[in-house]
Amino acid sequence: MKQLLFNLYPTPAKNFSFYSLWLSFLVSNLGDWMYRLALPIIILEKTGSAYHAATAFGISFIPWVLFSLIGGVLADNYSKRKILIVGNILAAIFSYFLLFTLNVVNINFTFLYLAIFLLASVDPLVHPSFQSIIPEIINRDDYVKANAVIQTIDNTLTIMGPLVGGSIVMLLGGLNALWFEIGSFIVSACILYGLPKIKESHKKQITLANIKNDILAGAKYSFHQKVIFSGSLMFFVTNFALNMFEANYIFYMTKDLGYPLVDATIALSLGGVGALLAGPVSTLIVERYHAGLLLSISTTLAGLSTLLLLVNTNYIYIGIVLGFISFFGTINVITYFTLRQRTVPREQLGRVVAITRMISYASIPIGSWFGGLLLNQGVSMIWIILIAGLLRTGAGLGAGISPLGHEK
Known part of the structure; x- marks a missing residue:
């Protein structure tokens, strides 16, 4: 994968900062495929209920509605590097919480749904930072190549993720496969530590008033x-x-x-x-x-x-x-x-x-x-x-x- 990307997209891929970014994306998304495949299998095995599996899937979409705009505010006012690192660390913690709730005889569904909700909340909070950090670490002329690299990784995982993830789930079992997800977030956070510490021009206190004003300003610009x-x-x-x-x-x-x-x-x-x-x-x-x-x-x-x-x-x-x-x-x-x-x-x-x-x-x-x-x-x-x-x-x-x- 690394050599292929270097050959297809030589300029941004050889940029160490961008290399750290796409490598962390690759590692964390591999872990995410383990989660997507293992969770419904574990729930069905534990409960025999398609209802709980479907509910868990539905809950994972709720944070995109609740937290996407907050993620945008964070990206525009705070260190994107820190947001990405902290996001992966929190994802590892929430994944462990999820593993803990599943590794019992009688599942507490309140804790289960809470764990799923918390883990799903990380992505909408960090995605704006992931997208908006690209112009800060590469040259303007390389934006196309950088986006092409990210999409190539994403598309490759879409093809290979079910095969690789499914094989690991079948070999090790769903609960053991979740340890791979936890590890992927930890490794991803370590890789992101290699991103440059970009000097922030301004910082705001995290208050409801500031979040509201920034969301309104962003919405006004977007529309x-x-x-x-x-x-x-x-x-x-x-x-x-x-x-x-x-x-x-x-x-x-x-x-x-x-x-x-x-x-x-x-x-x-x-x-x-x-x-x-x-x-x-x-x-x-x-x-x-x-x-x-x-x-x-x-x-x-x-x-x-x-x-x-x-x-x-x-x-x-x-x-x-x-x-x-x-x-x-x-x-x-x-x-x-x-x-x-x-x-x-x-x-x-x-x-x-x-x-x-x-x-x-x-x-x-x-x-x-x-x-x-x-x-x-x-x-x-x-x-x-x-x-x-x-x-x-x-x-x-x-x-x-x-x-x-x-x-x-």
Whole structure:
């Protein structure tokens, strides 16, 4: 992984500070995959209740609503390096608390849900610092390469995480696998210690009044900066459309199309390859074309690619089409992250990251729920794919005539 990233993205990857950042991201996310796979298995084994497993999953989304904006305020007013280090240490502590609550005969569900809530609260509090520290440790010309590295790691883990994590969970058991998660956060905190101590220009006391004022200031900037706001709305629609069919697609392939799970997994893996290819390609094209034009075109092509799923149901064909969808979607993300880092003043970047992420992510559970609702009402997956493809294509065309499309 290290040598591959050095070859594809030579400038930022050889920056020691950025190397520390992406390596910590890799380590902590490997541990996170252990958690995602082990937790539902442990709960089902301990309780035999799908209700508690589903409740635990739902609780993990609540902190994104409650704490994302606070995370943005922290990123804009305090040492991002310290926030990232402390965040990983707290994650290790909360993971141990979770392990403790699970390692008993009779689970106390109050403690269990509290532990899950606390652990899920770390990510929304530190993510704005993670995104907004990038402009502080690398040159402006390397933003595209840096975002491409992060997305390549993320996409690689999406493909390999279930395989590696699932193997460890099966070999060691769910409870033992959680020790890997605890260790990953500790190692990640140690790696982040290598980040430079950037001199802070200002600090504020943590008071409700200051948090409120900073959130309002960040929201005002985000909503009045038409280019950035248009982009977040575009992602709101695309995330809704993508999750309409993607959240239910494995069910469609195995139940409706009758493919064995291994064939469905091959199709999804081929889709992940497209996302991996988008990383190095984005470093070649993002600098050459206007960001607004590239965002509009890539979104439109992702929507049109979705419609190609209506043409054929061969699992290899499906995998190739999913690859095109993820390819254009990844270029989309890298382009927008780079645009946001170059456009937003550093002193407000953390809050803008938090606000735009909240807007764009808000549609993910809604899209999944709506797609599932349509299926439960007897609507064919063909219609769901058609609606999703048209929505995403429309989002791309709409972005082209919005302020985002006129961004130079």
